[in-house]
Each structure stands twice: as C-alpha cells, then as structure tokens.
Amino acid sequence: MSFLQLQGVSMGFGLPGRRTEVLADIDLEIEQGEFVAIVGYSGSGKSTLMSILAGLLRPESGRVLFDGRDTPEPGPDRGLVFQNYSLLPWLTVYENVALAVDQVFSNLSPAERRSHTERFVAMVNLTPARDKRPSELSGGMRQRVSVARTLAMQPKVLLLDEPLGALDALTRATLQDEIARIRLAEKQTVVLITNDPDEAILLADRVIPLTAGPRATLGPSIPVTLPHPRDRRAIHGNYDFKQIRHEVTQYLLKARTRHRTTLTRALVLPDVEPEDITHKSPPMFGPKGRARRRNEVKTETVEVSL
C-alpha cells in the first residue's frame, strides 16, 4: 500500500441548488520518498486538493490513506505550507517558527529547541529579520517564514501549495534549489502544487496535470526521469525536458478547450492586515456572518476554461 493515497475522492462546496463541484474522482498514490508535482490552472481546486491531503478538509466521498491510517486527523507529520502563508500576525518571525518547534519537539530541552528554531530561520535567510512581525515583511519573506515553519516540523510528508508563487525569479530559483537539496538530503516525501510546469519538471519525480474545474480531475502522471541533482541551466536545453514540458502543457490545453465561462469570486488575499472593526454590521437576531476583513472586500472576475 502506498504511503499517501487518495481513492475516488470527490469534493464540492455549497448547498444543493448552487453547488460547485470542485474535484471529482481523484485517485492518487504517492510512495515514500517520492516527489510529486501537481500542475493546474488557477481556481481548479489545487488548494482544495491540498487541504484534503493535509486532512483539513474531509472529502465528501472517497478515502484518504496516510501511513496506514484511514482519513486521519491533520497533524504535524503532514506539514502543509499554506498558499497564503497563514502566519500569526502577532508573533515575530522567530516566534512563528518557535510555535511549531515547541509544539512538535516538546521532548527536547529549551536550548535544543531554540537552536533548532534558529537553524530553520537561518535556512531561509531570515536571521536578520528574526524579530520582525509578518506585517513588516515583504510577501516573499512571509512565504519563506511559512516554509521555514513547516520544514522545522520535519514532517513525514511535505505539502507545498504554490510555495514560491509570490517570489521574484531570483529568490524563487534559490528556494527551488533549497527544496531540491532538502529533499535529497532528508529523503523527504513531497507533494508540490504549482502553476509553473518548468518548476514542476525541475523538482519532481512525477508531474500530474490537474484539469480545470469544475469537476477537476487528475490526468495521467508523467514521470520525469532526469537524474538528480538537476541543473536549471543545463535542463532547459535537454530533450527529455522539452518532451515532458510539451506533454504537460498539451494535456492541460486539451482539457481547457472543452468550454469556457467566466466566474466571479471573492479574493481572499494573504491575511496580514488587522481586522477592520469599522466594517462590522451591528448584530441582530438570528445567525450572523463574521465581520469582514479589509483585505477580503475584493472580488475578481476571471475567464476560466472548464
């Protein structure tokens, strides 16, 4: 049996009548030590799939098997790097990482925990910013804190939800190399979600396209046989690389041309601003929605292909 496995997983949101079926019939098998990349369009359900893998969402049908257990509760053995960082804004960089370290390594002495935390803050080059709050950091720095927090938990499987999305090309390349290095050194099992086929092929043993939603499903997995460690400069001229890249994009494009539509959805941006207290409506009888946050009062209309 595989290390991490999805069997016939389907997921949708909303009540009957105005439901969106996001994922349908997802089957996925990941072996221990494997690096799998899932590539898909924006809004196709990648983060939903990741939440299911992490145990944060229960699939409406189908099963999640992890390390021999059936649909287990989330825990630090499945380390998720959230797409929107999810740093706690009242804690400093160091404290955000330390919160995870203190929880996961409660058996270590305080001094050992401190040096462990320092090591992972240093790994993402944030030692100079260790006492800053998330609101004082750039988007890329926040993402690195989030990566450091998850790596510091030393999870059995690393779940990366577009972890490098907000980074500039240079930092992105550095962190890609860093992920590849950690993975080789620790024989880490990794699931990476990305919208960049190049990144997927550079890092992964296997690339799986996710078709556009609704009812998104995984395509055939495409093995990447290029040997590790891979050199990003050499690889671009490589024949296999071009073949795989072609295969991935062709599959996604083919699935895309089925039909088109537009949708409007609320954009939930990374949560770094404090709550907007002035916006709350006075509570009356009956159920109340939660107060709006300033950064949620935004919508985007996008054309998506279905």
Next chain:
Amino acid sequence: MKPSWQRLDFLLLPLLGGAFILLLWHLSSHSWSGDLPDPAKTWHESKPYVLEPWAKRGELDQGILRFTMLSLWLVAKGYAIALIIGTPIGFFLGLSPTFNKAFDPIIQILRPVSPLAWLPLGMVLFAKLKGVNVTELAALFTIALCSMWPTVLNTAVGVRAIPTDYLNVARVLKLSRWKTLTKVMIPATLPYMFTGFRLSLGIAWLVIVAAEMLTGRPGVGGFLWQQYNALIYEQIILCILTIGGVGFVLDRLMSVIERRFKTA
C-alpha cells in the same frame, strides 16, 4: 509658511469655542433662566471644592478629587466584574452557534435597559443578604450589567472573525484546546475585545452617576444630587464638568491601549 496664529489654531479655536459657550451660559443666566448661576458665581461657589480637592468635611461634603476617586473606585469594581463575566460570555457566543441562538434574543432585550431600571432590581436582589452593603452591591450590579454588553458583543464578533487559516495552523500543529485558545484565538480576538472594553468603560462611567444618585452614595453623582436637593446649583455644574473631564480622560487612555493591540 502659515501665519503664526494659524499654527496655533489647535489651541486658539477650542478656546474660542469655550468662550462662546461661557458667553451663552452667562447670557442665559441673566435672561430667561433665573435660577442658573452665572459662570463667575459658579466658580466662586466651587472654589472650596476645587482648591482643596482632597478635603473631607463630611460624608457628602468632600473635595472634588476625593469624590472622583470614590466614584472611580466603584466604577473600577463594577467594570472589572463586567469584563470578567462579559469576555467569557462573548467567547461562548462566538464559538457556539447553539449558545448564540439561545441567548442572543435575551441579550438584545436586556441591552437597552437603562441603569435607572436595573438599580431597584439590584436593591431587591441583595436586600435579604446579611452582612453586606446592599446599596454598594446594587450599584455594582447595575454598573456591571449595563456596561457588559459591548464587551460581550465585540468579543463574539471577534471570535467569529478569527480567520480559518489561523485555526488550520493550530490543527496542523495539533495544539491542545487550551493552547489553541491562548496562543491563537485570544490574540486574534484581542483587537475586538479592546474595542468592547473601551465602549464598556464609557458606559460604566455613565452609569455611576445614576447609581450614586439613586443610592445617595458619596461620589460625584451623589454629591450632584444632594446639592440639587439642597437647592445649591453652582456645584451641579462643577460635577458635570468633572464627570465629562474624567470620561474624556478614560476614553483617551483606552484608545491608546486599543491602538496598541490593533497593530499587533
């Protein structure tokens, strides 16, 4: 470069506004409102209370700061009770939809009830207890009950507004219930809680005057009511100005604290 008087307008304009009100007051007392003492008389009669603010000549004849301290002490106790009871209730309302459905209608009905209505109930409630100061308990009951609601409701809103992401972090880390509460939920709710605390303090200070009037306890409000009954009107105005000034200072202090937590 602005002319120099314009750079001082933050000082000059309020002074002008104050002078205008003094003039209106003076004219009123000399025209249509014969019983209203004019500003000069008010100051003259208030002098003993202001210039000797800590004097104690009798139970209801004390310096104005002494009265203020008595009132503040009572408010502090009532306010503390309001926060200690109100914050957990707010958390329960925010956390449990069932709890919210059960108690929200009652809260909405109790919330607008005036302190003047609660106080008699407080007197009745504690009347049969032995060895306690019934009027003090009734006053505390009234202050706590009236000032609790902003804390309750803001805390509940704050708890509901905790981003799911933060709770997901707690779930991935497998934080215990207690740690989730102290490390994630309370810090995330603090800005809302402090807005509630500030509004509650304002109400507590409003209620104190009514409570003291009805119970005749020594304090700014009790003094005001006694002087009114004794037909000494000058010190009523002194009391009003004191109450306003103290309320303003309290609100400023709470705003400073509140702002500290908002940026956190």
